[in-house]
Structure formats: C-alpha cells, structure tokens
Amino acid sequence: MSDGGPKPTSIEHVNLDVLENTLSFYIRTMNIAVSRDLDARLDGLDVARGTGKITTLLLVDSHPGIRPSVIAQIIMKDRSAMGRLIDQMIDHDLLVRQTSARERRAHELFVTAKGAELAAKIRPIVTKQSNDFFSFIVEEEQAQLMDILRRAYRKMVGMK
C-alpha cells in the first residue's frame, strides 16, 4: 500500500525497485534481448532457437569425438535435455553418434559434412552478432565485461 501518486504511463517514470541493484535482473533481461536478436540472425539455419545447438555444433566440430555429457556440463543442461538436443541435430543430419570403443556406455560425437559446413557458416555470424549487439557499449567496457564474465563462467562450470 504505497501512494496514490502518478500512474506511470511511460517507462521514464519507472524505477526498478530493488532490481535496480540486482545483477541477476540485468543478466536475465539482457539474455532475453540478446537471444531474441541472435535467433533473428540465425533464422532458417536449423540451429536457431534455444541455447545449446550452436555450442554443441561448434564444440563437436572442433573436438571430434567429444561426449554428450561433456557438452552438457558446458552448456549447463542435464543429460536428458542434452540427449534430445543431439537427437534433433542428428535428425537434421548435422551430427553422428557412435558408442565409444573403450567406454561402451559413452558416446562419441562427430559432425557430418553438412554439420561442418554449417559450423563454418555460423562462426562468423555468431561472432558478429555479439559484436553488433553489444556495440552500444564502449569497447573498453566490453572488454571488461568479457573478462569478468569469462572468468566467472569458467569458475562456475569448474573449468579450473
């Protein structure tokens, strides 16, 4: 029960309450915006939508034989979600899966020709999207942001 004050009809008159000082708010909100933008740029490329397909494709491409569970850790999904993601990408003929010789419960993933092609295609797109999207932040601050987030991320997933 606050005031009977002005009913804000524009974003200018609004303050964000405690969220103003809450990192998680900004991370979550920026995520929405950056993900939407990225999806738009990847439209039609059967790697759009949702987090994980891009990382999975690039990771498999540059680490042939990598296991699903390793990727799952990197993109923070549980094994079941990871499995479905891979199924999907196999359906789209981007990856193949085979059981490991010396660890018969594990799988090894490889890109198909089509997958390799797509990986090569999206690499510059993904990089450019990020650069473009964050271009309204001055470069020095972009670098700071990247540095902090990279270390934070690595610590979080236990990448030493």
Next chain:
Amino acid sequence: MSDGGPKPTSIEHVNLDVLENTLSFYIRTMNIAVSRDLDARLDGLDVARGTGKITTLLLVDSHPGIRPSVIAQIIMKDRSAMGRLIDQMIDHDLLVRQTSARERRAHELFVTAKGAELAAKIRPIVTKQSNDFFSFIVEEEQAQLMDILRRAYRKMVGMK
C-alpha cells in the same frame, strides 16, 4: 574437419571455439545458471519460474496503477506474453486489474494484500540471491559488472 586428436572426456580439455570471445555466450549461459538458482530459492512462492513475475510484482507494488504495456517494455516481453503473465498473477490473487478511467483501452494494475505481502517477502530474497550467486566474483568486479550492465540495460530499453 579438424584433427583425429584426443577425444575430450573432461571439461578441462575443451576450448570454447569462437564462443570463448563471445559476450552473448556468457550472458546466455550465466542466465541459465542464475535463473535456476533463483528458481530454487523461490520454490513454492508462486512467483518462481520464468522471467517476469518478480519484476511485475515489485513494479506494481511500487508503482500502483502501472500499465501492462509499460512492464512489458521493462521485461522485454510482447503484450501477449505480458497479458498471460498478469492473468496468472491475478488467478493467484496477487494483482487486480481495472481499466483506466481516462484511457479506456489501457489497464491499471494494483497489488492485493497478498501481493503486497509477497512483494515484501521476496525483495530480500531476490537481493540476497543475486549477492550470494555472484559472490565468487570479487566485489570490485561485481560493481563494475553492475555498472556496465545497468547502463547497457537502460540504453537498451530506452530509459534515457
């Protein structure tokens, strides 16, 4: 088509390809982690899950009469998603909605007693969650991060 090299079986042997230098990757990944953690802390509080409920509740609480479309801008949802969010919160008896007197196509939102109570309850939780979650980042860098993200966010939503 890369090597025939070591098949990475642990996250230690993996590099992130171009994502290593891609801000959007870190934002998207941190988002998953921070959102999961936040959901866990809000478990049972019918404001958990998904982005928007928390912001909506706090915003309506501190800006009585605020319009759905204004909140939608702030949390970057389209009107339809916003509407459904509000329906849900009305069902849970957190908000009430009435049409504006002088703008009969617009709505004004208010918290119920239960909504106000919940707002008061989650404010400290949300703050603490963010602090706790990011506590592995040294304070000075947290401040930098916040400063950059806040300005980035404000610019992005056109908050001047």
Next chain:
DNA sequence: GGCAAATAGTGGACAAATGCAACTATTATT
C-alpha cells in the same frame, strides 16, 4: 570372483514459456 555404487545415456510425462497472427476496443490523425 561377485556385489554395490557410480556413470552414461534413453524415454516418457507433464508443466510452462515463446512467438505469431488474427481480433476487439478505444483513441488519435487528418
């Protein structure tokens, strides 16, 4: 050797969120 626990992956069910497009009502423009 043999049993129990840990690890890798699969499959199903269920609950949500997301995005798109079409539709109503109201207000602003010209």
Next chain:
DNA sequence: AATAATAGTTGCATTTGTCCACTATTTGCC
C-alpha cells in the same frame, strides 16, 4: 468520417525444462 495507431486478448503451434524411472557399462570393494 475514415484511417491509422495503441492497448489488450485469444488461439495455436512449437519448444523447453524438469523430474523420474530405466538400461547398460564400468569401477571399487570385500
């Protein structure tokens, strides 16, 4: 008066995420 813009609603199709139980394989322990 006609047209366009704004606020919100509704339906639909697509995804996503989560939880849990289940199989197969490997590892550790006694």
